[in-house]
Amino acid sequence: MTPPSGDASSGRGTGAYAGPAKRATILDVAAAAGVSRQTVTRAMNAMPGIRRETRQRVQDVARELGYTPSRFAKGLVQGARTSVGLSIPDLTNPYYPAFASSVVELATQRGWHVVMDDYGHGGATGAESVEHLAPQVDALIGYLGGATDEAQAILGRRPLVVLDQPAGSASGRISFDYGHAAQAALGHLQARGCRHLAYIDRADSEAGRATVAPGHRGERGHASGSAQEVVTARGQAFARSAAAAGVVLAVSVSPESAADARQVTRRLLEEHPRTDGIVVFNDLMAAGALKALAESGRAVPADCAVIGMDGIPLGELLTPELTTLALDLREVGRAAVELLDGLLTGSIEPGGPGSELVLRHRLVLRQSA
Amino acid sequence: MTPPSGDASSGRGTGAYAGPAKRATILDVAAAAGVSRQTVTRAMNAMPGIRRETRQRVQDVARELGYTPSRFAKGLVQGARTSVGLSIPDLTNPYYPAFASSVVELATQRGWHVVMDDYGHGGATGAESVEHLAPQVDALIGYLGGATDEAQAILGRRPLVVLDQPAGSASGRISFDYGHAAQAALGHLQARGCRHLAYIDRADSEAGRATVAPGHRGERGHASGSAQEVVTARGQAFARSAAAAGVVLAVSVSPESAADARQVTRRLLEEHPRTDGIVVFNDLMAAGALKALAESGRAVPADCAVIGMDGIPLGELLTPELTTLALDLREVGRAAVELLDGLLTGSIEPGGPGSELVLRHRLVLRQSA
DNA sequence: TGATTTTCCGTGAACGTTCACGCACCTGTC
DNA sequence: GACAGGTGCGTGAACGTTCACGGAAAATCA
Structure with a gap:
């Protein structure tokens, strides 16, 4: 019958948190309410076989003591909720x-x-x-x-x-299915009449690195970033798809952020001024590419078309609105x-x-x- | 000594998940390894007081049986990790x-x-x-x-x-501190020379509703949305701040999405064509407002300035880039x-x-x- | 060799809850 | 007045782990 934390009168009425005092257990509640463990269980879990007023009394005592059933004990005996x-x-x-x-x-x-x-x-x-x-x-x-x-x-x-x-x-x-995605994007750009394509890949990160078989670096085009090779599965698919279609694809590599992609795109446009179609690793980086294109005075899509990837909601808010390889x-x-x-x-x-x-x-x- | 799941030879070598069979317990491992509970504990938790080879053997057996310590039992005895x-x-x-x-x-x-x-x-x-x-x-x-x-x-x-x-x-x-935010935004717009201000609020949601004292609906301006009153704490602050500064503030209300805000802004501009400064509930909705302004042929900020709220990264990617009341x-x-x-x-x-x-x-x- | 420490390992108890029972009491029924 | 069937409540056991001990064997030392 010893409440584990301070006396009840120190609380502010409603169940405000009373500090990290030793937790009350079901036995504390049982003792304080003058009943047994099992009755407390019945009261707390809306089980049958308990008188209405007993249930109420137990619940009141439980609230008073700040009792919270241990999820560990519960999980142990009941079997895990996944x-x-x-x-x-x-x-x-x-x-x-x-x-x-x-x-x-x-x-x-x-x-x-x-x-x-x-x-x-x-x-x-x-x-x-x-x-x-x-x-x-x-x-x-x-x-x-x-x-x-x-x-x-x-x-x-x-x-x-x-x-x-x-x-x-x-x-x-x-x-x-990046092969499918690459074909769809490159095909669309070609059908639009774009002739000097580029792909901006994400720089090396752990993701996808394992996809690069040692010794096989993908048919890379011109790396204008820091001369890195294509490392992502997406990049490989684009390189392959471009090679298969007999298209020249300039490849740049950028860390994953819009600001980085903006810089890389700027460099890409300096080195390949005739670029008239760009696919970008993802929509966020594509937003950066759009910025760079605007800075360079190019109209999108008239002078250069841009396709992003993933279809995040952001794309619709950009100017111009982003065409993208969308994933639901x-x-x-x-x-x-x-x-x-x-x-x-x-x-x-x-x-x-x-x-x-x-x-x-x-x-x-x-x-x- | 009865392994709880199928025989070991049915596994595919590496610890691939073997289905929802009855979980192995520490006792299963102890029995299979020919040691006691405590030794298994020592082996699994990198505790001292166990011979190197015993530890290894127990760990092998544990892997073999697919043993995973019960987080409930562990939590129960050790006291919760929060x-x-x-x-x-x-x-x-x-x-x-x-x-x-x-x-x-x-x-x-x-x-x-x-x-x-x-x-x-x-x-x-x-x-x-x-x-x-x-x-x-x-x-x-x-x-x-x-x-x-x-x-x-x-x-x-x-x-x-x-x-x-x-x-x-x-x-x-x-x-x-929305009062501070409202003053900063409205002050900036006024200093810029904006004279016909508007605020686009978020439509009624549970959030912030409790801030509206009954009978006190804020000094609202002109609701061009669906004639709702200002309901959010942010909206109230703007209404109050505008009133205090003697500024007329047209208030519109929109559900929380860029598309909705776009529509509402369109209506706002029809009803208040001279609007030259808009503050929007948040950046996402502000993106919609920018769209509507562009559609109406207005230049931002020359014809109408826009200020968003919250400072999410999206703002930097919009065109024009969004001035905003940023929160870190x-x-x-x-x-x-x-x-x-x-x-x-x-x-x-x-x-x-x-x-x-x-x-x-x-x-x-x-x-x- | 005998005493002392160290290394390694095992056993009872406890954590807090629910489950499966069982017991006492009350309410009817024949 | 004895029996059946509820209703309300309590008690032992179990969940799976770690903690605090204790003990045997091995290693170290005098």
Whole structure:
């Protein structure tokens, strides 16, 4: 009968937080209410077999003591509510929030909890993120940037769904058909009459690095950035697709930000002044490219057409509005959650049929091309 | 000595997820390795007092059996690692990701876990979000849209930090000095020579509704939207500030999206063709306003200046680049986490001094005003 | 050799909750 | 007045892990 924290009169009536005093347990409540554990359980969980007034009294005492059932004890005895980790490199990049939002929504619908990590800002890697999340979750969805195998090793038998990664040991995988995307974009530009094409790739980051087979560097064009080769899966697809179509493609490389892409585009236009069609790694970088084009006095799309990639909402707000290879990001989230659901329920075999999904970009024509 | 799942030879070598079979416990591992519980614990947690080869053998067996320590049992005996809930109405709105990213980063630095909920898309309310998160977390940070008291009641004594909400029973609160923001924006427009000002408010949502004292509807100007009154705290501040400065302010109301704001701005310009300075509820809506101004053939800022609010990265990518009342969203996240930290450690008293923080917007001059 | 430390490992207890029972009491029914 | 069937509540056991011990064997030292 010893309330664990200060006396009740010190509170401010409503249940304001009373500091990190020792937590009240179900036994404290039981003692204070003059009942047993089980009755407290019945009162707190809306179970039958308890008199109305007893329930009320117990609830009052519980509130008074600031009692909150231990999620650990509860989980231990009841079996886990599934909680999934969501590992994302940078929420600040507008690509990810739409995806994350979709995952959270659909996970919540299934009664799951989502433990989120945004690992890019602290300079951490995907593997470190998984390491941080692993002890807390039953499964994981993530853009891990090349750490697939390490991540699956950390998770052991727990399902892992990776996005935009080459094949690996992950239980499930969602990837994108960049060949299709490249053909659609380059084809559209050619049909428009563009003859001097360029592609601006994202600079080396962990993501996609594993896709570059050693010794095979892609058919690269002219690197105007810092003379780096094409490193991303997207870049490779564009290089291949251009080569197959007999098109010359100037390739530049930029870190992932609009400001960087702006600079790189500026240099690209100096070195290749006749460029009349540009595809950019993603919409954010495309926004930077548009800026550079405007600065150089070029009209878009009249002098130079621009196609972005991913289809984030930002594109519609730019001037001119951005033509883009759009991905329905909510759909990507849905695919990831449903795949994970299948893996959790056992209806999909890890690494087996149905555990790999390939999604396609859709060319959305707006003003810029 | 009975492995809980299928025989080991059925696995594919590397630890691929083997389906939702009954989980292996520490005892299974101990039996299979021929040691005791405690030795398994020592092996798994890098504790001293175990022979190198024993550790290795136990770890191998653990991997073989797909053993993952129960976070519930662990949490129960070790005392909780704190996990905080993060409740956000809409990750799709570019305002929130930057904030969320900052919260996740700083929480992770402290060894906390972040359980995220994005409650807007399912049509849920802030209170429902808290209800969903509550059993899983030790504290909560959130943009709850008016459900402050209900949320604190659900959480009991656990700390709650609410953002952009009027005073309530929350343990901690972070709010914004909209009076200051309004003066800065209107002052700047006046100094620029703008004489016919307008403010585009966000339409009624739960957020901020509680700030409208019954009977006091703010000195509203001309509502060109659907004749609604000013409902947000921001709107009230602008109305008050305009009245104090003797400025006429046309007020329109729009749902929160760039497309909606575009339509509303179009109507505003029809009804008030001489408008030469507009402040918009947030940057996203301001992007829509810019679109409408361009459509109407007006030059920005020459014919009409525009000021947005919040300072999301989008603003820099628009044409013209958006002048805005910027908030450092990472700073907001930092404030929230530090406040929560203080509440958790007890160095800040809930509702006491230091539990309420007021942040100010800073006028960032770019091209649009 | 015997005493002392060190290394390695095992056993009881505890964390806080729910589940499966079982017991006591009340309300009818024949 | 005994029996059946509820209603309301309490007690042992179990969930899976770590902590605090304690003990045996091995290593070290006098």
